Amino acid sequence: xxxxxxxxxxxxxxxxxxxxxxxxxxxxxxxxxxxxxxxxxxxxxxxxxxxxxxxxxxxxxxxxxxxxxxxxxxxxxxxxxxxxxxxxxxxxxxxxxxxxxxxxxxxxxxxxxxxxxxxxxxxxxxxxxxxxxxxxxxxxxxxxxxxxxxxxxxxxxxxxxxxxxxxxxxxxxxxxxxxxxxxxxxxxxxxxxx
Amino acid sequence: xxxxxxxxxxxxxxxxxxxxxxxxxxxxxxxxxxxxxxxxxxxxxxxxxxxxxxxxxxxxxxxxxxxxxxxxxxxxxxxxxxxxxxxxxxxxxxxxxxxxxxxxxxxxxxxxxxxxxxxxxxxxxxxxxxxxxxxxxxxxxxxxxxxxxxxxxxxxxxxxxxxxxxxxxxxxxxxxxxxxxxxxxxxxxxxxxx
Amino acid sequence: xxxxxxxxxxxxxxxxxxxxxxxxxxxxxxxxxxxxxxxxxxxxxxxxxxxxxxxxxxxxxxxxxxxxxxxxxxxxxxxxxxxxxxxxxxxxxxxxxxxxxxxxxxxxxxxxxxxxxxxxxxxxxxxxxxxxxxxxxxxxxxxxxxxxxxxxxxxxxxxxxxxxxxxxxxxxxxxxxxxxxxxxxxxxxxxxxx
Amino acid sequence: xxxxxxxxxxxxxxxxxxxxxxxxxxxxxxxxxxxxxxxxxxxxxxxxxxxxxxxxxxxxxxxxxxxxxxxxxxxxxxxxxxxxxxxxxxxxxxxxxxxxxxxxxxxxxxxxxxxxxxxxxxxxxxxxxxxxxxxxxxxxxxxxxxxxxxxxxxxxxxxxxxxxxxxxxxxxxxxxxxxxxxxxxxxxxxxxxx
Numbered sequence: 001x002x003x004x005x006x007x008x009x010x011x012x013x014x015x016x017x018x019x020x021x022x023x024x025x026x027x028x029x030x031x032x033x034x035x036x037x038x039x040x041x042x043x044x045x046x047x048x049x050x051x052x053x054x055x056x057x058x059x060x061x062x063x064x065x066x067x068x069x070x071x072x073x074x075x076x077x078x079x080x081x082x083x084x085x086x087x088x089x090x091x092x093x094x095x096x097x098x099x100x101x102x103x104x105x106x107x108x109x110x111x112x113x114x115x116x117x118x119x120x121x122x123x124x125x126x127x128x129x130x131x132x133x134x135x136x137x138x139x140x141x142x143x144x145x146x147x148x149x150x151x152x153x154x155x156x157x158x159x160x161x162x163x164x165x166x167x168x169x170x171x172x173x174x175x176x177x178x179x180x181x182x183x184x185x186x187x188x189x190x191x192x193x194x
Numbered sequence: 195x196x197x198x199x200x201x202x203x204x205x206x207x208x209x210x211x212x213x214x215x216x217x218x219x220x221x222x223x224x225x226x227x228x229x230x231x232x233x234x235x236x237x238x239x240x241x242x243x244x245x246x247x248x249x250x251x252x253x254x255x256x257x258x259x260x261x262x263x264x265x266x267x268x269x270x271x272x273x274x275x276x277x278x279x280x281x282x283x284x285x286x287x288x289x290x291x292x293x294x295x296x297x298x299x300x301x302x303x304x305x306x307x308x309x310x311x312x313x314x315x316x317x318x319x320x321x322x323x324x325x326x327x328x329x330x331x332x333x334x335x336x337x338x339x340x341x342x343x344x345x346x347x348x349x350x351x352x353x354x355x356x357x358x359x360x361x362x363x364x365x366x367x368x369x370x371x372x373x374x375x376x377x378x379x380x381x382x383x384x385x386x387x388x
Numbered sequence: 389x390x391x392x393x394x395x396x397x398x399x400x401x402x403x404x405x406x407x408x409x410x411x412x413x414x415x416x417x418x419x420x421x422x423x424x425x426x427x428x429x430x431x432x433x434x435x436x437x438x439x440x441x442x443x444x445x446x447x448x449x450x451x452x453x454x455x456x457x458x459x460x461x462x463x464x465x466x467x468x469x470x471x472x473x474x475x476x477x478x479x480x481x482x483x484x485x486x487x488x489x490x491x492x493x494x495x496x497x498x499x500x501x502x503x504x505x506x507x508x509x510x511x512x513x514x515x516x517x518x519x520x521x522x523x524x525x526x527x528x529x530x531x532x533x534x535x536x537x538x539x540x541x542x543x544x545x546x547x548x549x550x551x552x553x554x555x556x557x558x559x560x561x562x563x564x565x566x567x568x569x570x571x572x573x574x575x576x577x578x579x580x581x582x
Numbered sequence: 583x584x585x586x587x588x589x590x591x592x593x594x595x596x597x598x599x600x601x602x603x604x605x606x607x608x609x610x611x612x613x614x615x616x617x618x619x620x621x622x623x624x625x626x627x628x629x630x631x632x633x634x635x636x637x638x639x640x641x642x643x644x645x646x647x648x649x650x651x652x653x654x655x656x657x658x659x660x661x662x663x664x665x666x667x668x669x670x671x672x673x674x675x676x677x678x679x680x681x682x683x684x685x686x687x688x689x690x691x692x693x694x695x696x697x698x699x700x701x702x703x704x705x706x707x708x709x710x711x712x713x714x715x716x717x718x719x720x721x722x723x724x725x726x727x728x729x730x731x732x733x734x735x736x737x738x739x740x741x742x743x744x745x746x747x748x749x750x751x752x753x754x755x756x757x758x759x760x761x762x763x764x765x766x767x768x769x770x771x772x773x774x775x776x
Contacts, residue, residue, distance in 0.1 A: 005201060005255050007587060012209030012400075015594030019602065020213065022668050024221065027606065027675040031683035050668070054661040061587050061657070075255070076373070079248040086216050086244070093221040101225035179658070199395060199449050206403030206594075214407065218415065269449070270567070273442045280410050280438070287415040295419035393589060393643050400597030408601065412609070463643070464761070467636040474604050474632070481609040489613035 003070045006078060010060060013082045017089060018053040021046055024093035045096030048171060049088050052112065055178040056085060056119070063123065066136040071129050077122040084115040095168075105167050106160035112171065113153040120146060149174045197264045200272060204254060207276045211283060212247040215240055218287035239290030242366060243282050246306065249372040250279060250313070257317065260330040265323050271316040278309040289362075299361050300354035306365065307347040314340060343368050391458045394466060398448060401470045405477060406441040409434055412481035433484030436560060437476050440500065443566040444473060444507070451511065454524040459517050465510040472503040483556075493555050494548035500559065501541040508534060537562050585652045588660060592642060595664045599671060600635040603628055606675035627678030630753060631670050634694065637760040638667060638701070648718040649708050659707040663700040669693045677750075687749050688742035694753065695735040702728060731756050 025042055028035040060081075070078075091111045095104040123140055130136045152174050160167035219236055222229040254275075264272075285305045289298040317334055324330045346368050354361035413430055416423040448469075458466075479499045483492040511528055518524045540562050548555035607624055610617040642663075652660075673693045677686040705722055712718045734756050742749035 005205060008202065008590065009205045009209055009251060009255075011587060011591045012206055012594055013213055015591055016210055016213040016598055018664075019595055019598040019668055020217065022672055023217070023602065023605070025669075025672045027672065027679055029679070031676075031680035031686055033685065036685075047665075050665055054658075057591060058654075058657055058661075072252075075252055076248075079252075082212075083241075083244055086213055087219075090216055090219045090221065094225075097221055097223070098225035103227065103230075104225055199399060202396065203399045203403055203445060203449075206400055207407055210404055210407040214411065217411070266446075269446055270442075273446075276406075277435075277438055280407055281413075284410055284413045284415065288419075291415055291417070292419035297421065297424075298419055393593060396590065397593045397597055397639060400594055401601055404598055404601040408605065411605070460640075463640055464636075467640075470600075471629075471632055474601055475607075478604055478607045478609065482613075485609055485611070486613035491615065491618075492613055 003064055003067055006070050006075065007064055010064075010078060010082065011057075014053060014057045014060070014085065017085055018050060018057075021049055021053075021089040021092055024089065024096065041099045042093065042096035045092045048168075048175065049092040051175050051179070053085065053088060055175060056081075056115070059119070059178070063126065063136070063140070066134075066139050067126050068130065068136075071125075073125050074122070074129060077118070077125040081115060081118040081122050084111055084118050087111045088115075100164045100168055102161045102164050105164040106157050109153050109157040109160060109167060109171065112174075113150065113157065116146070116149050116153060120150075145177055148177065197258055197261055200264050200269065201258055204258075204272060204276065205251075208247060208251045208254070208279065211279055212244060212251075215243055215247075215283040215286055218283065218290065235293045236287065236290035239286045239294075242362075242369065243286040245369045245373070247279065247282060249369060250275075250309070253313070253372070257320065257330070257334070260328075260333050261320055262324065262330075265319075267319050268316070268323065271312070271319040275309060275312040275316050278305055278312050281305045282309075294358045294362055296355045296358050299358040300351050303347050303351040303354060303361060303365065306368075307344065307351065310340070310343050310347060314344075339371055342371065391452055391455055394458050394463065395452055398452075398466060398470065399445075402441060402445045402448070402473065405473055406438060406445075409437055409441075409477040409480055412477065412484065429487045430481065430484035433480045436556075436563065437480040439563045439567070441473065441476060443563060444469075444503070447507070447566070451514065451524070451528070454522075454527050455514055456518065456524075459513075461513050462510070462517060465506070465513040469503060469506040469510050472499055472506050475499045476503075488552045488556055490549045490552050493552040494545050497541050497545040497548060497555060497559065500562075501538065501545065504534070504537050504541060508538075533565055536565065585646055585649055588652050588657065589646055592646075592660060592664065593639075596635060596639045596642070596667065599667055600632060600639075603631055603635075603671040603674055606671065606678065623681045624675070624678035627674045630750075630757065631674040633757050633761070634753075635667065635670060637757060638663075638697070641701070641760070645705065645708065645718070645722070648716075648721050650712065650718075653707075653711050655707050656704070656711060659700070659704040663697065663704050666693055666697040666700050670697075682746045682750055684743045684746050687746040688739050691735050691739040691742060691749060691753065694756075695732065695739065698728070698731050698735060702732075727759055730759065 025039060025046060028039065088111060091104065091108040095101075095108045098104045123143070123146075127134070127137045127140060152170050156167040156170035159170070219233060219240060222233065282305060285298065285302040289295075289302045292298045317337070317340075321328070321331045321334060346364050350361040350364035353364070413427060413434060416427065476499060479492065479496045483489075483496045486492045511531070511534075515522070515525045515528060540558050544555040544558035547558070607621060607628060610621065649656075670693060673686065673690040677683075677690045680686045705725070705728075709716070709719045709722060734752050738749040738752035741752070
């Protein structure tokens with residue numbers, strides 16, 4: 001089965017997720033700085049969530065780039081990932097509107113954790129469909145960044161109940177780790193060519 | 195006529211349907227568990243609807259994969275299916291916000307039934323355009339799952355007025371039947387290759 | 389310049405327009421038929437608008453199918469069409485929520501008229517880019533349906549102020565005329581092959 | 583890495599941005615002209631923003647048309663551009679609902695300025711990936727329109743605090759400059775062919 005429609009559908013869902021989040025930025029009724037101030041945490045939360053969805057799109061793009069075919073299991077592993085990402089606008093708005101209160105900040109981390117787990121499952125599904133000697137398997141490699149992200153989320157979620165801002169700082173740190181584009185796959189591709 | 199734009203347009207509409215449903219999960223004003231509790235039925239209803247739209251995307255993907263061309267009738271049969279699926283966010287929110295009251299739960303079933311009928315019509319239209327000896331016709335085959343779903347919806351809709359939760363259980367059962375990916379087409383493809 | 393991205397962007401915008409219209413169907417707070425009743429005109433208005441956007445997608449699909457290239461003028465003629473179609477959700481909700489009052493029903497017709505004019509301009513732009521002897525020019529032909537639609541809208545808009553329901557009946561009649569798929573292009577394609 | 587998914591994702595995001603802006607046109611409760619009047623500035627703001635997003639789509643389309651490959655840096659430069667454009671629906675609604683008050687009109691200009699800067703960065707990233715002798719580099723050329731736009735935004739933003747309407751007039755002027763399709767790339771393509 002071809003991967004074209006899987007990519008097209010994922011692009012569509014991720015494009016919509018990244019764009020409808022802006023609807024949480026409700027247009028205020030006043031026209032001065034005072035009217036904009038309550039939007040600051042919602043805006044910061046929007047920026048963080050935009051970067052996260054951008055990272056997922058980027059990594060998804062890189063991973064599927066090396067895939068040659070998809071199976072029925074891949075389709076569902078992909079939908080499972082999209083499900084958790086579809087909750088990002090909700091938890092992003094929940095965290096922003098409550099000015100990083102404990103529960104919303106922890107819940108934001110839970111959704112990020114579940115999305116990371118779902119990405120991990122999708123990666124395993126693709127690797128098992130392509131074989132451990134495939135380009136894709138070598139490109140994914142040891143996946144240190146993936147394990148580090150999972151560990152950091154597991155630390156951040158309970159931390160949110162004590163100090164929500166430190167949890168948010170960890171979420172930003174994980175995003176920063178990933179912002180460095182995933183060179184593993186680019187490097188593996190280059191190695192193969194040489 | 196090529197099938198590319200039909201797939202692209204359907205992917206777009208299904209991606210939007212599956213994503214805007216999350217807008218029914220209104221961000222609560224409080225930041226504690228008490229504020230989240232009323233969202234539980236809306237969330238469960240969202241999960242069920244997400245799975246249903248995912249199933250339709252999956253089956254649509256499989257069916258169109260074996261199609262070689264589309265006619266004017268196919269375009270309209272496809273739009274008819276998208277029409278009923280576009281009502282899923284509305285009935286999903288209606289059922290969730292009313293905590294599975296009788297009428298909303300029955301209406302949810304009516305929309306699922308009409309979508310199943312529309313899928314059935316689209317299937318017939320494609321089969322008749324490709325001939326009864328085509329790969330597509332053999333892949334669709336006897337369609338036991340399709341008939342079973344129709345029968346279960348017809349049972350669930352009146353049941354919703356007596357015991358809404360039993361109707362919801364039937365909807366979940368139908369989803370479970372379909373979650374097993376549609377191997378008929380994959381098998382038929384393999385048979386042809388052998 | 390290739391036509392691929394023009395088709396993809398138009399598919400995206402039309403898919404979003406056809407889907408966000410359903411957000412005008414606000415989930416009612418009650419769970420009985422009484423709660424659903426006020427939604428009836430909004431629902432009928434949604435059905436009519438869904439059919440209209442579907443017709444535009446269908447005809448756009450057929451017309452672009454015979455196009456071989458697009459120019460800068462085509463891109464803007466296409467955006468101009470999408471602009472008027474993007475107002476359909478607004479006028480559809482306006483007409484539905486006011487139970488087909490005079491002004492909203494007339495405004496609905498104005499948006500349909502402007503979209504038809506924009507489609508006409510896009511058609512002329514494409515024909516002039518391909519030459520009067522091109523497949524596209526012959527497929528478009530005399531365009532009786534296009535002229536008839538324009539004439540019917542011009543009659544319906546003032547009629548809406550006297551008898552809104554008769555204007556709505558004319559809108560439904562125009563939709564019915566177009567629901568018959570545009571065989572002109574399919575026929576021209578067949579003639580060329582013979 | 584291929585440019586197909588970058589184009590598809592950008593098309594998706596731009597299609598959603600251009601379409602959800604219409605949701606700021608809230609359906610009024612009355613059905614007479616009096617009910618529509620307060621929507622006039624929101625509508626004018628919608629038209630201006632629609633044209634701006636259309637211009638960005640058009641120029642993006644032209645620029646990517648001459649690109650042969652994309653790098654990790656291109657993906658992020660593109661997401662950065664989409665981030666600022668995703669704020670257009672918010673500032674458009676903010677400016678429209680406050681009838682072109684000083685701060686919202688200045689903020690609209692800030693978002694346009696940042697989007698122009700982001701487009702400039704994306705252009706530089708693509709040029710540096712393709713080399714200064716590439717078709718893309720020659721097509722982009724001296725980019726007078728880009729510099730003129732930046733200069734005009736820098737003038738308009740402070741002007742918004744004194745005379746908001748003059749700032750809005752400058753935004754409309756910049757749009758008019760760009761509405762003339764970007765013939766630089768079309769001309770460069772023609773020169774190469776000759």
